[in-house]
Amino acid sequence: MNHSRQKTWMRRNGGFTLVELAISLFVFGMMVLLFGATFPVATRAGHVGANYAQASLLAQQKIDQLRDLGFTGMNGSALYGRGVVDSATQNSDGSFSFTVVDDLIDNGNSVGYFPPGSTGKIWISQALTSTGSNAPTLAQAVQATVTIAWQGGSQSSGNFTTHTIIAAR
Numbered sequence: 001m002n003h004s005r006q007k008t009w010m011r012r013n014g015g016f017t018l019v020e021l022a023i024s025l026f027v028f029g030m031m032v033l034l035f036g037a038t039f040p041v042a043t044r045a046g047h048v049g050a051n052y053a054q055a056s057l058l059a060q061q062k063i064d065q066l067r068d069l070g071f072t073g074m075n076g077s078a079l080y081g082r083g084v085v086d087s088a089t090q091n092s093d094g095s096f097s098f099t100v101v102d103d104l105i106d107n108g109n110s111v112g113y114f115p116p117g118s119t120g121k122i123w124i125s126q127a128l129t130s131t132g133s134n135a136p137t138l139a140q141a142v143q144a145t146v147t148i149a150w151q152g153g154s155q156s157s158g159n160f161t162t163h164t165i166i167a168a169r
Helices: 002-012 018-069 076-081
Strands: 095-097 119-129 137-150 158-167
Touching: 018 119, 018 137, 018 158
Parallel strands: none
Antiparallel strands: 095 119, 119 137, 137 158
């Protein structure tokens, strides 16, 4: 009888076997590895999305500043005088920079929006118009192109470009 009580007692005793414990630890370990592998990718994707969102907002702000200046204000001195660009002179590629004036990068005095080496540029070109079957002619309008490019260390590189037409009033 003593022997049968011992078997009954062992059956009532709850708990896990060593095999069940090993399997559950293996499954838990795989879940931790899966999370650990996807977390850096998700973080990087978040930074990329944030950079595109920030660039689109800043580019729209630049477009609004250019529209406020109007057709007659599309020259280096007017752009510089209103704080739209860094300098009244064009870069070698024909663009105007706005990297410093808008704190695109950390300049020591303020924290920048983008990683070091990022740039903001505006290209202004005469817009063309076509009148019927005639060849295109210069219009009383300019096309402004705003580009923000970022590069970056742990963040991926990218750029955002937008265009607008500014006509004479």
